[in-house]
Structures are given as C-alpha cells and as structure tokens.
Amino acid sequence: MKTLLLGAVAYDAKVVPIWDIIRDYANAFGCKLDYVLFSNYERQVEWLLKGYIDIAWNTNVAWIRTLHATEGKASALLMRDSDIDFTTHFVARKSDSLKNLSDLRGKTFGLGSLDSAQAAIMSIYYLQRESGLGIEIFNSYAEFTQKGRKSADSLALIRYNTDLGKHGDTGVSEFDVLEAIKKGELDAGSIGSSTWIRILSQGEYPEIGSFWTSPGYCHCNFSVLPSLDSESRERFCAMLLSQNDKKSDPLIAKMMQMEGLNAWVKVGARELAGYEAIYEAMREQNLLANNL
Structure with missing residues (x-):
C-alpha cells in the first residue's frame, strides 16, 4: 500500500500537533499517511504540480491556482464544514x-x-x-x-x-x-x-x-491531481470522514477544535460553485499564476 504524502503550510505552531494526530489516526485506520510542512502556499502548489506530494491542504487561492495550472483537471476531495459559506x-x-x-x-x-x-x-x-x-x-x-x-x-x-x-x-x-x-x-x-x-x-x-x-464562498480543501489513483482518494476520504463519528475521542476533538471544524465534508457541485467568484476575482486581479 502506497504511503500518501500530504502537504500543509506551517502558519502556526498548532499545525504540527494537528497533522501528527491526523497522521497517527490515518495509519491506525489503514490509510498510510505522512505529511510535509511548507513555509508558503506557492511552494506547496509547486510541489503538488510536480508530483512531489500527493495531496495538498490548500487555501481557496492555492486551490484556484492549482485548478488554473491544470486547466481544470485537479480535484477537490474534502473540506471542513467551516469552509462552506465563508464570508x-x-x-x-x-x-x-x-x-x-x-x-x-x-x-x-x-x-x-x-x-x-x-x-x-x-x-x-x-x-x-x-x-x-x-x-x-x-x-x-x-x-x-x-x-x-x-x-x-x-x-x-x-x-x-x-x-x-x-x-x-x-x-x-x-x-x-x-x-x-x-x-x-x-x-x-x-x-x-x-x-x-x-x-x-x-x-x-x-x-x-x-x-x-459578502455572499458566501468556500475556503480550504484537500486538492489532488488526476494522477492520484481512485483507491488512494477513496481511502483518504473514508479515513477523514470516519472522524466525524469519533468526536468523543479526546484527540480527535482536540484536532477538530484546533483546526476549526465540526465535521469533514465531501466536496460536491455546491461546494465547487463556492469558488467561482474567487476564480473570477483572481483572474481580474492577475493573481492566477503561482508565482514563487
């Protein structure tokens, strides 16, 4: 079984315990996972596009740059419930x-x-x-x-x-x-x-x-490229979604509180529509390029 390598940006010291908890939970679940931290989203997007990481925990801006660079072929798998109707x-x-x-x-x-x-x-x-x-x-x-x-x-x-x-x-x-x-x-x-x-x-x-x-829009998501196989996608999604029923576990509750969510949500058409205005805004403001 392939070990999935996930990228996240170290914007705060709490990022380390958050991903330690998720990694350990994933490995016990049967989804082999490790993570690497970046100092900025531009480098993280670059590494995803080059195939150095399998999954990126992206902001809306990083997601749209990934989508733009792949001519719409990238996929968003999951997000937090708090990423929906952000204003x-x-x-x-x-x-x-x-x-x-x-x-x-x-x-x-x-x-x-x-x-x-x-x-x-x-x-x-x-x-x-x-x-x-x-x-x-x-x-x-x-x-x-x-x-x-x-x-x-x-x-x-x-x-x-x-x-x-x-x-x-x-x-x-x-x-x-x-x-x-x-x-x-x-x-x-x-x-x-x-x-x-x-x-x-x-x-x-x-x-x-x-x-x-403002009207609501969407924030972060787990972004992947078409090259990530469907079995790995499904296993990763199943692992995170299973945490929604584990909130009585003190470690899961702690992670969710630090990461600011009540539940993981699968990305569908409604959630993807929440990025459309941001894509248009970034196009108008010449922000689509992933400049390092």
Whole structure:
C-alpha cells in the first residue's frame, strides 16, 4: 500500500500537533499517511504540480491556482464544514455610522494581505461591482500618506501585506487593519468571518462593528491531481470522514477544535460553485499564476 504524502503550510505552531494526530489516526485506520510542512502556499502548489506530494491542504487561492495550472483537471476531495459559506465583513468604528457601501466615498479602507481571499481579493471584487465608487489602491499606509489620492471622492484602498505566502491563514493582516481602524488611521476595512467571530466571542474591539457582509464562498480543501489513483482518494476520504463519528475521542476533538471544524465534508457541485467568484476575482486581479 502506497504511503500518501500530504502537504500543509506551517502558519502556526498548532499545525504540527494537528497533522501528527491526523497522521497517527490515518495509519491506525489503514490509510498510510505522512505529511510535509511548507513555509508558503506557492511552494506547496509547486510541489503538488510536480508530483512531489500527493495531496495538498490548500487555501481557496492555492486551490484556484492549482485548478488554473491544470486547466481544470485537479480535484477537490474534502473540506471542513467551516469552509462552506465563508464570508468577508466590512467593519468600521460604530461611532462613524457607516451603513452601506456608498458611505465609503472619500474614505480610507484597509485591505489585508494581497493573497488573502477574505481580507483583500473578495473585498476588491465586491467593492468594484457594488460600491459605484472610484477606487485607488495603495500598497501601504506610507505610500498613501506620501502620494495621496488623486480624487477627493475616491475610495482609497490601503494594503497591509503581512505574512505574504500564508494567504491570510495567520490573520495578522486582518488585525493590522483592525488596529488601524481603532487608531483612526482608517475609516473602515475588511476581515474574514473567522476573525469577525473571534473578536465577537472574545470581546475584542467592542468599538468596531460590521456594516456589510459578502455572499458566501468556500475556503480550504484537500486538492489532488488526476494522477492520484481512485483507491488512494477513496481511502483518504473514508479515513477523514470516519472522524466525524469519533468526536468523543479526546484527540480527535482536540484536532477538530484546533483546526476549526465540526465535521469533514465531501466536496460536491455546491461546494465547487463556492469558488467561482474567487476564480473570477483572481483572474481580474492577475493573481492566477503561482508565482514563487
């Protein structure tokens, strides 16, 4: 039986115990599995495309780049239940009373890392389509203060490019945006639903509220190439899906809590449709190439 080699990105120290638990469970289940960690998704996608790894635990951005590079031939096997109907929130100080996108005229708006779907890519996509505003994009707050906007009525989008290569997994850029709003450097900004839920549950940034939420889209998945045989795919899927009935096991419960899921879900047509808007956004923003 072939040992499947899985790739994941080390965006946090908890990644090691997560994959140790999954690897040990897989081997006891009868699905021989090992994993390798990457410092960025671009290298992980490269290794998947070259056949050095069999499965990649990809962000939506990494998945779409894999799909694009394989001319639509790659497959998404499984995702977390929390990867479905992921959303982007536009947030601002409650005292500023921003209620809709048109209220952003002449404002400063913070974007997270340019490779983050939730904090930048989808934000630009929906602002361009639905705000009706002229938009200017700056690569940093320093660039904005140095150059200034060309039109007083334009919406100035300011990037906070923290932890590039992690595709927003660390969430650091989103907290950079929140801090800048809190300090008054920004009028508003974008964060993902996971960060929004976290700050609500922990009582962080009580002065900041959400005034717009995007339609739902999908986040991470296990991506494979056509070269991976059907038996290996089925064995891997059966192994992970079996964990849904093992949540009374303290190790499985711990892994699921750290990985932020309640259940593994098989990817079908509905889930794949959740990537269509992101694919279009990445095409428009020239982000489809897997540039290292």
